[in-house]
Structures are given as C-alpha cells and as structure tokens.
Amino acid sequence: MEFRFNQTLKMLAVAGVIGSLAACGGGGGGGSPVITPPAEVITAPYKYVFSFVNALDGKPITDALTIQFTGASITSGEVLDSNNKVIKVGDSFTTTNGLFAAAANFNGTEDVFTILGGNLAKGWNTSGVQILGVASKQGEQVVTIKLNKIGNAAAIQADSTLGIGMVASSTTAAAGGALPAVTLTTTDKTVTNAENKAESVGTATITIPAGTVARDANNVPASGTLSLTVTKYANSDVDALAAFPGGFTPNAQLSNGTTTSGNFVTGGFAQFNITDAAGKAIKKFDTPIQLTIDLPKTSKNPTTGATIKAGDTYPVWSFDEATGKWVFEADGQVREKTPVDANNFEVVFNSTHLSYWNLDYFESANCTGTVNIARNPAGDTRPLNVDIVGVEGSRFYRALYGVTDSALTLAYSPRINVNVTVKDSKGNVVGSATNQNLCTGVTVNTQLPTVTYATLQTNVTESCRDGVTGKRAVPTYVYFYDNSMYRGGYYATGTSTIGSIESGTNGTLWVWNRFINQWQTSSVAVTAPTTTRNINFPNLDCATGSVTGSVTGAQ
Template sequence: MGNKQFKLTKLALALGVSVSLAGCFSDNDNNVDIKPPPEPTQKVVAPPTDQVVEKQAGSFSIVVTDSLGNALADDVTASITFPGNPATVLNTAGEALGEDDTTSAAGSFAFTVAEIPEAGLTFDFVVTANGFLSNSGTVELTADDADVAELIRLTPRTLTQEAGKAPIIATTSALTDLKDADGNDVTVTYTAGTGLSLGGAGSIELNKKLDSTINAGKAAGGVKVKLKEGTKFVAKNADGEDVELDELPTLTVAYFGNEATGFAANNGTADDNANAAADSALDAFPGGLALTVAAPESEDAANVSGSFTTGGFVAIELVDSQNRKVKNFGKNADNQDNTLEVAMQVDAKTVNPCPITLPEGGDLAAEAAKAFDKGVCTVAAPVARPLAAEDIFPVWSYDEDAGKWTFESYGVVKANGTDDTFDVVVEVNHLSYWNLDFFTYIIGADKCPNRRFSFDIVDSAGNPSQQYADVLVEASGYRLLIGAYNRTNLAKGTFRNPPSFPVKLKMMKDGKNILDSAMDKDGNLLGGAATDGQASAVNFPNLCSLDGGKLTLTTAPAAPIAKNLTPQFTCSNNDAGDVPATPVSTPTIAQLFRNDRFVKTFYPSGTFSVNLEQAVAGANVTYKVRYKNPRNNTWFTKDIGLNATAETLDIPVTCTINEVPVTGTGGN
C-alpha cells in the first residue's frame, strides 16, 4: 500500500496537483518528508537612479583641436590644469576634481560650479597633450552667462605648411642634425658640467621660414634659433630644483606668422567685406590676444587688462628622452646666465600701435622708457604707423605652468635687406613661447566707461538672431573671435576689456561675413556701413561706441528646427534580466557641432531643446552632439537628424540585477 501511495504522490507532483498538509508532505508508511516546489523568481534590472547627479549653478566646457581646427586623433590624450587649483571648479557630478576629471581622450572637458557670485567667476586653464605644444585660456562665468565654453588649439610639434591653412610651421630636430651659420656639418657632443661641445664651430642653428609661395599675399616671417658652445641643459625636478640633463635633448621650434601682409592687402576690399579666414595663426596664441599683464608703475593696480598686437610668436622646447623639459641653460665661466639667440623675422606690413624709435647711439632702456613701462605702452593717445627699422619692440615670454605672459626685454627692429621682413634679435635665458608684442590698454575711464559691455544681434528682419554666427574683431597683428559657443544667448554679444586701437568687426558664418551694419545705443550708424542688405566689415576707431548698440545681419533664415534631446542613463546589461530597467534622465553637459565645427554648449537638467538651422538649397548641413557621462570623463558622440524628431543621448552603465519573487501570476 505504501509503495502505491508514494507513486501516486510523485504523480500528483508531476501533474501539478497541490496537496496541502500541515507542516509538510509526508509518507506515513516510509516517514519521508516531501518539500513543496520552490517559489518562482525573476531577474529584475534596477533603474540607474543612483547615477543621476544634481545640477549645479553653472558650467563651462573646453573643446580641444589642433592649430588648424581639426579634431585630435583618437590616440591623443589631453590634460588640463587650473593654475592655483581653485576649489570652486567641480566635476560634472558636483564634486571636487579628481585626477580622472582632468584628462580626456575625446578632445573635450567639462566642469561645473556650485554658485556664481555677483562679481562672477574667472578661471585660467592650461591644456597639454603629448606631441603638442601647450596652450592656455580663460573662462568667465556670470549670472547672465552661466554656461559657457572655450575652444583651445594645440600646435603639433611637427607641422608642415599647407596652402590655404594658417601660416604656422613647426619642426622637431636632433641637435646632431643642426649645422653652423654657413650650413656646414658640426660634430655635436654633450657632457654634463661642461655643456654643449661643437667641435670649434661656435654655434649651431635651426632656421625656419614661412614658405613665400604658400603664404604669398598672406604672411611673411620666420625664426632662427642659435645654440652656442658651452650651453647647458637644465630641467626642474619634482621639488622644483635645477637638474642638469645628462643627454642631448631634441629641439622643437614652431613659428606663427602674424598675417599682417594679408590684413594690409585685404583691408577695405570687397573680398575683405565678404570673407575672413576660418582659421588663423593668431587663434593659436596662448591665452588669446586680449589678456591681463603686470601693470605699469603709473597704475594704482597690480594688473591691467588690454590687448597684444603681435609681430609674430615662436615656441621653443628642448626635451630629452625622459620627457624632461629644459628650463634654462646654466651658467658660464663668469657665473653669468648662458643664453640662446633667437632671431625673429617680422612681417614688414606689421603696424606699430605704440611707435618709439631708437636714435643712433641712443640708450635702449632710456628711450624705451619714453613710451613703455614693463613693456606696456603708456602713451595716452599713441598714433599707429607701419613698423620701421630702429623701432623698439617689447619682448614677452610665456609661463606654460601659470598660463601667463611676462615682459622680458626690448628688441630693436633691423633692416635685413629684404622687402617683406625685418629682423629682431634677442637673447633668451629660458625656454617658452617668445612673443614680439605691443601691449596697449584703454587709458582713462572716459575712453570706455564700461570696459565690459554688451550689444544686441538681430537678423535682417529685426528679430533676435538665432544663428550660430561668430563675432570676429581684427586689426593688423590682432584677432579676437567670440564664437557662438562663447555666448549663452545667440542674440547677445559681450566684450571684456575691448582693444584700445582701431579695429574692424564682422559676423562670420560658414566662412562668410553676414554683418550688414552696426548702430550705437542711440540708433546712429557706426563705421560707415549702411543697412542695405550687403555684407560689410564695420570699422571702429573706438569699439566702445558699440556699448548698448546693435549689430544687424544680412540674413533672416527660416525658423530653426527645434529638436528635443534627452541625456539618460541606460542599463547596458538589460539583456541579462527578465525585466529590463527604464532609462533615467540626468543633468550633464552636451556640445553641439555643426558641419564638425563646435557651435554651442548646453547644461540641461534633463530633456532640452536645440535649434537646428535648416540647410539652404544645395547646402549639406550635418549635426552631431558630444555629451558626457557626468560621473566620469567618458564622452559619447552621436549624429542627430536635421528634423524635429526627439532623440535620446544614451549613457550606458552596468546596473544591479535583483532576483525577486514573481508577482501577479496567481489564479482565482
């Protein structure tokens, strides 16, 4: 009997028959306990709500390109530092910066701030990458411009000139490959303590000059770096102490033309009104040409803000096989600093905005003091003129760690027997960017009462502009580009410490000027350009006259397409669960690119809208978004359609999977 009962019990279980007994299933004959079937469970993927970050008061992002505006290669990792390490700079999760927040292989950085005081926030930054010369910039956050961006350009250590590109040339050479002044081979050896030995040659040199064919009508200039017998190569160790290298370093020299020839040739022409270079050597100037330097003694301040007018600049680096950079050249037998000779060829079309000439037999320091103090022009109303032989030219150097320019000395412009350039020769006792520059600033509050002022930008129909257009200000040896990405509001522009010399202004879109006219705050036309629908470069004897004024564009394109985008965390392991998790939106930083050019930055709390300009007939317009995982420095790029269809910006993360009881499967 018992055996039959056991078999019946097994059969009942197999058929799914439910038998209810007190405590357990029991075989009375064999005293066997039979446990009930396990409760069914399922794998549920938990939504990544723990990844969502809190939106902060403001943000800024940095896009890094090479000196010609191209994206960095995928294998290039860039690093960013903030001189002084300001604690107010936070990562996109709203936390203190960690090491992972300051490196990026995507060509982008993004940061936030917890609050913006009434006076605003200003941050200097320095960007470096292997294979490139460093560069720096400044970002400013205000209550009105709480989410801003900057584009920074890095120059490769080796760069060949190309037709139609910015006049920059860079090369890296072994010292053993250099020759003497007559072009003869030299036996080059080096011994720590003794220094550079040149087999009696006295010096070796590297000479780089812009190709006159490629740069015809655009730029002229070059540089020659001369290393002397006995030069020592001294770097800094981790403690900041001088350490002489025990091997020959390699020499990198990059020269950047100031494009004075092109400015002089195009100024006021029909082509000048319609066009402007999309990329310029001046765009690669470290820190930009509008900057702050040590104030002259006449000012009751530590610093003054103004503008450089450059005669051209050069970067010089000596780096050994351990990537140690030479900082100075040691001492000679008389305990004096060893120096390198740097001879720069300056474009003869360069304009001198603070002219002072060294008379024959005159004392350089005494004559320079008549127009300059610490390299800063102190003439109240200088009258600019073309550069001439015997002009005094201030020389500046760049501290790449601090991202600052410092006045060094004065050079004298010399004729060199050519029609297109002059020579300026200086002795340098350390390495960096070296720059021939006139620094001028607005003297007297009556010249520009509001040294930070804004203006409106309207389309040809008089409506606030919604176009991704850039404000471009130019003069000989000067260029300031205020990109659409610099402006929170596309219908507004802001100048901070405007140049004190005459400039011309354009609004650039896809390489074309679309500025019709400019008016002051009272509605008076400025710069002689009528509102006639024709593109014009507006000339400003004093840019401050635009304070509170208005720029009118030549175009009134069709209303942009509004497209909603949602940055969201998604579970990359959803397929491993029975019940997938739904995405969770999050604040993050996104960058919009139009035809591969950076045009706008966004810092939304969730879903946000971007305006996509409709393509004109025959034009091909593409858009993509680069966006960030706010929890780390991982960036994603997505092509988006030129339509109003909403899209998501997915940030994949690994989610927790929980095994939970199945619910909702019972019968009546």
C-alpha cells in the first residue's frame, strides 16, 4: 500500500548536521553546561506517521492505544521508532493522541512490516496496516488506520453515510468456559457506493453451539460476562474500505503455506469479537463455530470475469494479528439467503478461532499502474487526497494522502478497472475518473478553486531548564493537522517549512519531544505569507540543573 505525503524529504549530509548541532552545545565542550548528547539524525529513507482515527467520525483517538509491530522487517531490525531506536519483536508502545511515527531501512529481502493498534479494555477493536517496501516510496508518508469502538455500535449502525454495520451484545460463560447457544447478526442498511448509487451493506452472523468452550489466546477458559460484537464492512463504501486491516496489496499466506505479494479483490469483510470484563480477547473454541458474511450478487471472479452464483465457492481469509498477514482459511460456500435477498448471497464457513475475516480473491498478476492528475490551474501543488476503488463486481481500494505530484506511479496495481476520486484538504471533490484501468494509465482532470496560500515555519530547539542556556536546534518530526489532513514530516535541521496551506486555516501543530517521548501540541492559525512558531524543549541535562526523566515507549 502506498501513501504519498506532500513534503519532499530534503537530503542532508549527516556529518554536517551532527556537526552543526554539536557546535550549539551538544558535546558539552568549550565550557558548555550541556551534558545530554545531541539527538541522532534519522537517515532511514522511508518515513511514516500512522494516524489512528475513529471510524465513526474520522477524528484522532485520544484514548490510550497499545501499538505493536510484526513482520520480516521487524525481525531483521529495519524499522526505527521516532527516537531512531530499532523496534524489536515484542516491543510495545503507547499513544494517547492517535499518532505514531516510524522509519524504515528496507534491505531488499522480504521488506514488510505490520503495525497494529487497539485497546479492548477501552472498547477499541484492534486493527492495523501492512507496509510493503516495494509499494512504498522514499520520503514522508501518512497512513490512516481506522478503528471501531464497541460503545459506538449503535451510532455506527445508525449512520446512513457509513458503510459499516455493527451490533453488540453479551453472554455469560459457565464454569470451564462453556458458552450458551449464541446467534448474533448485524442489521442491513443502505449506503451510497463508489458509483454514487444506493447499495446494501449486507450482514454478518456468528453462531456458537451450546456447550462450546471458549478460551483466550493463552488457552485460559473464558469466565463471567462476555461482550460480543459483530461488524460488517461493505465492499463498496470508501470509508468502510479504508478500515480494511492489512491493506489490499498484502503479503499473504496462500493455501499451500507459501507467502507472496499481490492484490485482494474483495467481496466484503467482517470482524467478530468476544472480550471478557477485563477487555481480554476470546480467541479459541474447542468445537467449530459458524460464521456467515454477505456477498454482493454483483461480485465477479476476477480471473474468469464470471459473475458469482449460488453453489460456487469463495475464498475466505483471516487476519493473523501475531504475524500481521492475511492467511487463507477455506473456500466458503456461496448460497442464497433465507428468505432470498435480491442484493446479497451469503458465504458460510466454520472456524475454531476469531479474527477479521475477508472474502477475497488473491491476485498475484499485477502491474505498475499510473495516475496522472491534470491540475487546473497548472503548476498548483496543493496537497490532494486520492481514492482508488475497484469497479462494481471487482472491489479494491488504495488511498494516497497529501499528494503534491501530478504523476503517480503505483507498484502492485491490480489488473482491473477502477474509479479514481481526487479531493482537496477540506474533502471537496475536485476531480474524478470512472471505469479506467491502472495498468494502461488513468488521467484525472481537476478544477481547483483559487486560494491564497500561506507557509508555516517551525523552529524547534532544546535547552537547559532556564530556556536559554545551551539552546540548540534539534532534529524532529513536525506536523500540521487542519482537522482533515496531516502535513509535514521529519526535519533533520529542526526547522520545518510546510507550504501550500490555505491562508486562514486553523489547526494543530504537532512536534515530537524526544525527552518525554510524547507529542507536544499547540493551536495555530496559519496566515499569509508566513506564520512562524518557535518551540523550545527545556529538557537538556545540564551541569547547572538536574537530570530530567522520560516516559518509555509512549507517543
């Protein structure tokens, strides 16, 4: 999955940067009171900021979320945190504002990692995204990860603009973890699909036979009151597709056990969750349970082009949170619903574990796709968001955020026709193209409103506690969030210049403070021609002051 951000990474000589920082008091020589060494400059070429947002309203999540990483690039030590430290297998981080920064030095051998975030104790279902080196570009990239909250089930179901159906209930485990008979089904609703037509979301159902013993991931039997949620995601709604864990260009484990990269063409997906009173997930069952996910009757086999019919099978995949991979599970049976539904079949399969479940054809045949954004006025470089959705019957999704280029190259593109929609930072549609093939190239003509631009310049320094002594520039991450889009990146000199902001825009400035491992935020109104903010962290350990503490692993 490729996410392109609006700031181009400026190439700097590392030795020169470190030297300039040391000259500002970093080494403590020449009578400087500073003891703390300068911050390490992050030179990894792939830089990401992961934004965890509420799927209901798109706002950053301010509850504490636990962040974990998995994948080959984690095992080989290729991924770094915001302090330039290697992220290791088993490391756990916390974010209290929905933002997490990381960088990668891909080595050319199975370059892939997955980031997962959630907090079941707070009701946030776990989800994440898989990052492939071959589908990334060097520079700054913003990746949005949408999470559902159990407490929002009724509001999610009631939202007619959101292609997600959700239902919550409860049950009680008997001694030894035995469950009563349980059947829980989401309610269907109609939303507007990618072609701007009304379409059914469909339903998803979990059926647990009486006496089934449920256990957590460590084989501890379930006990007490259990919360159950079923979430059904439409395969035709952009907001639902954007919540898809792992991405549509995954590194997937096939039926023969091998792992390869390719594309998912999806028929829809669902999440089934059971948690105890402490928020611990119930994952295993001693006997199979039945899971059912609706499949639109317009769905096609992408290899043959034939429309799916009752009696066919449809591939079913589960998301392995331990490895961050989608794993082939079975060929589910396609059958008519009872009573017959004009819009949907249902795909039925059995399982002894819970997960995200996905109805997908996995296509290893792909191409390097291209999208040309014809900007009008020509030469305009304002950041734009691009949504790419497979046409009806062959659904696929890819998002590119904060695009400032006109020519986009997309590795691992599926060989299907797509619809492309381009929006500005306020969510206004400024251009679109329908039913075009990425492999032969898509051109989108845009009409951009005339605006006055402003630049936000931020100078970040660190000093002794008096705010003056030993002051020096510090390399760090800086982002401006205008309640819709993050802009910025990593700046090795401590000075960030973020341009193409519409004058008069109000937003939040995010600056990473390495000493307390947290983001410092402040409100800012950006006005033409340039708005300047000076941020100083008075946290240096100096001979004239005491040592400051830190919060390990928090963002």
